Amino acid sequence: MSLLFAILFYAATLILAGGVAYRIYDYARTPAPLKIPTTPAPTTTGGVAFRMFREVVFFESLFKSNLWIWALGWLFHVGLALVLLRHLRYFTEPVNFIIAFIQPFGMYAGFAMAAGLAGLWARRFLVERIRYISTPSDHLMLALLLGIAVTGLLMKFVMHTDIVAVKTFFLGLMVFEINPLPAHPGLYLHLGMVVLLMIIFPVSKLLHAPGVFFSPTRNQVDNPRETRHLAPWAAKFEAKN
Amino acid sequence: MADENTPVAVAPAPTPAAANAPAKPTVKVKIEAPAFREYPTIPALRADAMIDPDPYAATAAHNEAMGFPGTLVDGWEQKAVAKMGELLGKYRSLKVYMDACVHCGACTDKCHYFIGTGNPKNMPVARQDLMRSVYRRYYTLPGKLFPKLVGARDMTKDVLDDWFRYYNQCSECRRCSVFCPYGIDTAEVTMAAKEIMHSIGVGHKYVNEIIGKVHKIGNNLGLPGPALENTLEGLEEDVLEDTGAAVKYPLDVKGAEVLLVTPSADFFAEPHVDSLIGYGKVFHAAGISWTLSSKASEAGNFGMFIGNYEQMQKIAMRVREAALELGVKRIVVGECGHAWRVAYAFWNTLTGIGAGANDPFAIQLQKQLDPNYKQPSHICEVTWDLIQAGRLKFNKEANDHRIVTFHDSCNVARGSRMGDYAGGQFEIPRNIIKAVANHYVEMSPDTTHERTFCCGGGGGLLTDELLDLRVKGALPRMEALNRIVQHDGVNFMATICAICKAQFTKVLPYYGFKMSMVGGVHQLVSTAIVLDNEQ
Numbered sequence: 121m122s123l124l125f126a127i128l129f130y131a132a133t134l135i136l137a138g139g140v141a142y143r144i145y146d147y148a149r150t151p152a153p154l155k156i157p158t159t160p161a162p163t164t165t166g167g168v169a170f171r172m173f174r175e176v177v178f179f180e181s182l183f184k185s186n187l188w189i190w191a192l193g194w195l196f197h198v199g200l201a202l203v204l205l206r207h208l209r210y211f212t213e214p215v216n217f218i219i220a221f222i223q224p225f226g227m228y229a230g231f232a233m234a235a236g237l238a239g240l241w242a243r244r245f246l247v248e249r250i251r252y253i254s255t256p257s258d259h260l261m262l263a264l265l266l267g268i269a270v271t272g273l274l275m276k277f278v279m280h281t282d283i284v285a286v287k288t289f290f291l292g293l294m295v296f297e298i299n300p301l302p303a304h305p306g307l308y309l310h311l312g313m314v315v316l317l318m319i320i321f322p323v324s325k326l327l328h329a330p331g332v333f334f335s336p337t338r339n340q341v342d343n344p345r346e347t348r349h350l351a352p353w354a355a356k357f358e359a360k361n
Numbered sequence: 362m363a364d365e366n367t368p369v370a371v372a373p374a375p376t377p378a379a380a381n382a383p384a385k386p387t388v389k390v391k392i393e394a395p396a397f398r399e400y401p402t403i404p405a406l407r408a409d410a411m412i413d414p415d416p417y418a419a420t421a422a423h424n425e426a427m428g429f430p431g432t433l434v435d436g437w438e439q440k441a442v443a444k445m446g447e448l449l450g451k452y453r454s455l456k457v458y459m460d461a462c463v464h465c466g467a468c469t470d471k472c473h474y475f476i477g478t479g480n481p482k483n484m485p486v487a488r489q490d491l492m493r494s495v496y497r498r499y500y501t502l503p504g505k506l507f508p509k510l511v512g513a514r515d516m517t518k519d520v521l522d523d524w525f526r527y528y529n530q531c532s533e534c535r536r537c538s539v540f541c542p543y544g545i546d547t548a549e550v551t552m553a554a555k556e557i558m559h560s561i562g563v564g565h566k567y568v569n570e571i572i573g574k575v576h577k578i579g580n581n582l583g584l585p586g587p588a589l590e591n592t593l594e595g596l597e598e599d600v601l602e603d604t605g606a607a608v609k610y611p612l613d614v615k616g617a618e619v620l621l622v623t624p625s626a627d628f629f630a631e632p633h634v635d636s637l638i639g640y641g642k643v644f645h646a647a648g649i650s651w652t653l654s655s656k657a658s659e660a661g662n663f664g665m666f667i668g669n670y671e672q673m674q675k676i677a678m679r680v681r682e683a684a685l686e687l688g689v690k691r692i693v694v695g696e697c698g699h700a701w702r703v704a705y706a707f708w709n710t711l712t713g714i715g716a717g718a719n720d721p722f723a724i725q726l727q728k729q730l731d732p733n734y735k736q737p738s739h740i741c742e743v744t745w746d747l748i749q750a751g752r753l754k755f756n757k758e759a760n761d762h763r764i765v766t767f768h769d770s771c772n773v774a775r776g777s778r779m780g781d782y783a784g785g786q787f788e789i790p791r792n793i794i795k796a797v798a799n800h801y802v803e804m805s806p807d808t809t810h811e812r813t814f815c816c817g818g819g820g821g822l823l824t825d826e827l828l829d830l831r832v833k834g835a836l837p838r839m840e841a842l843n844r845i846v847q848h849d850g851v852n853f854m855a856t857i858c859a860i861c862k863a864q865f866t867k868v869l870p871y872y873g874f875k876m877s878m879v880g881g882v883h884q885l886v887s888t889a890i891v892l893d894n895e896q
C-alpha cells in the first residue's frame with residue numbers, strides 16, 4: 121500500500137504540475153487580438169494588478185453578483201487555503217514559524233471549508249437555475265472536495281492516524297525513499313481522493329484558478345487610444361490594405 | 362349572471378407567446394409586454410418559453426458577398442469543430458472562457474433576455490454551455506472519454522439550431538461579464554459562435570444585409586451620397602428657420618478640422634436626427650470646421666456583432682480612408698453605442714486611428730491627426746471639453762418642460778471609456794445633461810452605470826422578426842424607468858446610442874409610454890444651446 125501511494129503521488133504530482141504548466145503556457149501563447157477589458161477598467165498596469173488582487177483575494181465580482189454564492193465560495197476557498205498551508209507542516213522539517221502559527225486556524229478552517237462546500241452543493245439542488253446548469257461532474261467535484269475535507273476532519277478529531285508516520289512517509293517521498301504509510305482506512309480514502317483531485321485538475325473546471333489571471337476582461341489595461349495593441353496574426357492583414 | 366357552463370372569455374395568462382406555433386414568418390404572433398413586477402424577482406425557469414419566429418437566415422447571396430459559403434456546407438459538423446479549434450488558437454478570451462467556468466450560477470439572473478423570457482437557455486452560463494458542451498466533446502479529455510459526465514455533446518443539427526436561435530438572442534451587452542468571478546464575457550462566446558456559423562454558411566439575414574449595404578453604399582441604411590447631401594441641405598434650412606443661425610452640415614469638405622462619423626440613422630430617423638442637429642450647433646458655436654463623409658457615412662460596425670475580425674477591419678478601414686482623403690486633424694464619433702466601442706477600443710488596433718504605434722501603417726495616419734486631442738474622440742468628450750472651456754452658452758430653461766433621466770448604453774458603459782479616468786463614460790454624458798437641463802433624475806443604481814441593462818435591441822437583433830424578444834428583453838429597463846416616471850414624473854430618457862433610440866421608440870408603447878420619451882443627449886444640447894447669431 122505504501123508503494124502504491126508513493127507511485128500514485130509521484131504520478132499525480134507530475135500530472136498536476138505538468139498539466140497546469142502546459143495550460144498556463146497555452147493560455148499565455150494564445151493572443152488576445154483586441155482590447156476587451158470590462159469597463160470601467162484601470163488605465164495603468166498597477167491598477168490592473170490591484171483589480172486582479174481584489175478579484176482573486178476577495179472575489180470582488182462575485183460579491184457584486186450574489187452574496188450567497190460569494191459567502192459560501194469565499195468560506196470554502198479561504199478555508200481551503202488555510203488548510204493547505206497548515207498541511208505544509210507534513211512536508212517540511214523544521215516547520216516554518218508562520219506555518220506553526222496558523223495550525224489552530226487551519227484546524228477550524230477545515231470546518232469552514234466543509235460548510236462552504238456543503239452550502240454550495242445544497243444550492244445545486246435547491247436553486248432551480250443552478251440545478252439546471254449543473255452537470256454530473258459538478259456534483260462529483262463537490263463530493264470529492266467534501267470527501268477530502270470530511271475524512272481529514274475525521275482523522276483530526278475522531279479516528280486519529282499515526283500522523284508522525286504520515287509525515288515520515290511524505291518527507292521520504294521528497295528524497296525518493298518509501299517509508300511505511302499507516303494502515304488506516306480514513307487515511308487511504310483521504311489520500312486517494314487528493315490524488316484523484318490532483319489528476320483531474322488540469323483537465324477540469326478547476327482550471328479557473330490559473331484561468332482568472334489570463335481573462336482579458338480582467339487583466340487588460342484600458343488604454344486602447346494611447347497604445348496600439350496588435351496580435352501577430354492580425355498584423356498580417358495590414359499588408360493587404 | 363353567466364351560466365356556469367357558458368364558456369367565458371378568459372384573459373390570456375401572461376405566458377410567452379405561442380410556444381408551439383410553427384416557426385414560420387407567416388405566423389402572426391400577438392406581442393405583449395410582460396407585466397411590471399412590483400418587486401423585481403428572478404423569474405422561474407420556463408423551458409418552453411420560445412421567441413417566435415426564430416431569427417431569419419441570411420440568403421446565400423448575402424453570405425457569399427461577405428466571403429462566406431452561401432448555404433450549409435457538406436461536412437459542416439467537422440468544419441464547425443475545426444473552425445472552433447482555429448478560434449481557440451486565435452482568441453485567448455475564448456480559450457480561457459471555455460475552461461474556466463465552474464457553473465457557480467452568479468450570472469444566471471443577470472441577462473435581460475432571461476429576465477424577460479424566463480427561458481433557461483438565456484441564462485449567460487447556459488448560453489455559453491451551448492458552445493462549451495461541444496468544446497468539451499472535441500477538445501478536452503474528459504469530454505472525449507465521458508461525455509455524459511461533463512455535459513459534452515456532439516456537434517449535431519439540434520445543437521446548430523440551438524446555436525442559431527440562442528446566439529441570436531444575445532445582444533453582446535457584457536452585463537454578465539461584470540458579475541462573473543472570472544470575467545467570462547458571453548459576448549465573446551456569442552461572437553465566436555457566429556463566426557463559426559458563418560464559416561459553414563449560416564448567417565442572420567438582418568445583420569448580413571446591413572453589412573452588404575455598408576460595403577456597397579457606405580452606410581447601414583443604404584443612403585446614397587446624393588440623398589445624404591439633400592438631407593443635410595434640408596437640415597440647414599430647418600435650423601436656419603428655427604434659430605436664425607446659418608449652421609452648416611457639411612459633406613466631404615477637404616481640409617476641415619473634424620471628421621464626424623455618426624450612425625446613419627442620425628441622418629433621417631427620429632429622434633436620432635435631433636442629435637445630429639445638436640452636433641452641428643456645437644461645432645458652429647465653437648467655431649470648429651467639420652465635415653461628414655459620404656464614404657464613411659456610418660459609424661456603426663456590424664462586423665463586431667458577428668465576431669469577424671476581417672469584416673470589422675474592412676468596415677473600420679472606410680473611416681481611415683476618408684480621414685486620409687479629407688486631410689482632417691480630428692476624428693469624432695457621434696452618439697452610437699457599439700460604434701463607440703469599436704472606435705474607442707478597436708480602431709487603433711484595426712486601422713491605426715489612435716496613438717502610441719511604431720509601425721509604418723499607423724504612423725502614416727498619426728502624422729496627420731492632431732496629437733493634442735484624443736483620437737478618436739466621442740462627441741460627448743468634445744462637447745464637455747467645450748463646456749468646461751466656457752465656449753458654449755446655454756439657456757437651460759429651454760429644457761424645463763423635460764424631466765430627464767439617462768440610460769447608459771451597454772457598449773459605452775462596459776466596453777469603452779470617455780475622458781481621462783475610468784468611469785468617464787458615465788460622468789461626461791450626465792455632466793452635459795446637467796449643464797443643459799434643470800431637471801435630472803437617476804434610475805435605480807442596479808440598472809445604471811456598469812450595471813446598466815441593454816435596451817433589448819443591441820448586438821444585431823434590432824429586426825422586426827425578433828420584436829417579441831426585444832419587447833421582453835426591455836423589461837428590466839422599462840421597470841426602472843416606470844419607477845421614476847411614477848415617482849418623479851420623468852418624461853425624457855436620454856441616451857447616446859442609435860440602436861437604443863430605435864429600440865426604445867419601438868418598444869416604449871408596448872409598456873404604455875410615449876415613443877417620444879426617448880432621445881439623444883445632443884438633442885437636449887440642441888434645445889438649450891445659444892447661438893451667437895441667433896435673432
